[in-house]
Amino acid sequence: MQNEKTPKDLAAIAYTLRRNVVEMIGVGKAGHLGGSSSLAEVVATLYFRKMRFNPKAIHDPDRDRFVLSKGHAVLVQYAALVELGVIPREELYKVKTIDGMLQGHPDMVRTPGIEAVTGSLGQGLSIAVGMALGFKIDRRTSRVYVVMGDGEQSEGQLWEAAMAAARYKVDNLTGILDRNRVQATGPTKDIFDIPNLEEKWAAFGWNVIAVDGHDTSALLGAFDAVEQVKGRPSLIIANTVKGKGVSFAENSAAFHNGSFTEEQYRKALSEIDEARSALSGSTGGRG
């Protein structure tokens, strides 16, 4: 079990995760900065406070599960697993290299702490529903957290899964929609606009809450609140900024899977370090 981190601690940890993400991308190599950065507070809040997840017992059958349906954002999950000591830190610098353990998309076969194979978009919610159904059969109290993207909302399979989750009342599942409003090719409103997401999910039988996805206090409140909702699944729509924390990458499709110049890399790190020190107080992992 984690120490009780305060929302402020979690906010600082989110910046530590962002730093790791930027370091993984490095100079002159591509990496999914945008969708990883937008998720940093969600991941920090889940792994460092909310989830039942013991880094020393990662196969405990009663652990909570984190399924990253938008698998391309896996860098931020690696960042958290490194800070928790599940993945050795030196692996960060070998990400996407041929003998490394960190693949371009989540691979449970190769990477400890990864719970499923995702990245072909639209499948993570179904996998999470299956896990949640399995836990119900066994009367386990594990919860399943599954993160989807807003670009991913156009995958039909998500809506099949949404119906199934409501049909089987999987209230041990929490969906998180990382609404950063930018997909690979550009702003979602220009590429494939899906209006009224709150209403759509509600119409499919889900309990829906929208919060500021960079406010760890609001996220924590939302995670606690949905746990009390029985008889239907819950979705937390996290309103976020793609590339959050790196000024020139914010709201930019170029950094969906972009690369840094040497100068950009230094600037990204210094902005992140500055934001992190502004959030004075303890930090997770490296201070």
Next chain:
Amino acid sequence: MAVKNLREAYGQALLTLGKEHSEVVALEADLRNSTRSLLFFGEFPERYFEMGIAEQNMTSTAAGLALAGKIPFVHSFAVFSAGRAYDQLRNSICIPNLKVRICGSSAGLSDFGDGKTHQAVEDMAIMRALPNMTVLCPADAIEVGKMMERVVDWPGPVYLRINRNDLPFVTSESEPYQIGKMTRLRDGSDAAIFACGVMVSRALEAAEKLAAEGISVRVVNASTIKPFDAKAAIEHSRGVRAIVTAEEHSIIGGLGSCVVEALRRVAHAPIEFVGIPDSFGLSAENYDLLLERFGLTADAIARAVKGLLAQ
């Protein structure tokens, strides 16, 4: 010859597995009467998930159930099990090598009335191309039962190709069965026929006809398409002057391809394929008529043998 329905045998075997293994669960896409998963549903409703007509979600949900420690059996028609949910099988199940069992029911041309959209002519080819996937094509109801007993503990995902119709018994209860092995049902010295599924009975019939003409034919039931027993295929191909493969599947990528792949590094007799030419199926008033239209008959197999021997 006594016959039994393969779907019924499957449904009964699944029910038995349900009684013996509490971790067995079943998922269905609105075809429980056809796939016969309804037998399991009747006994274990709390371990049965009707997922609606949504094969993609059903398939990835099965991955999640496997990750939660269950052994899921996923049901639909073969054309949808293997085709509609291909990417889900590939990514959610085969990459992590999960113990999910995929029932491709009404496989091949066996859903004779429903036509092209419901007839899986390419399912074995696409399933066997998937790393980690095991592909099984039982010849009769007895083999379905034995296969199901073995399949429950088999590592990784398994695709089971189940015929819709009554098929004659060609295997015996007493014969040992192992996934990954092929069985010689009849010995002969002039030609070898490798067959799977419904074509095993046709191959035996062909061997009988050829024997009357003085041609001695060996018949092998190759019910495991993957992992294919290449060593046995080489063994059974030794000494003959003709090799014929017979399958209710496209001649591209199925049993014929398996045999040629297995023999590629040894000298061997000429090989002919009896299978569905590169084409989709067709609606027909009965199964036999459809098999005949596509050349999947004992006579066609006998002609193929004689053709090679005459070369």
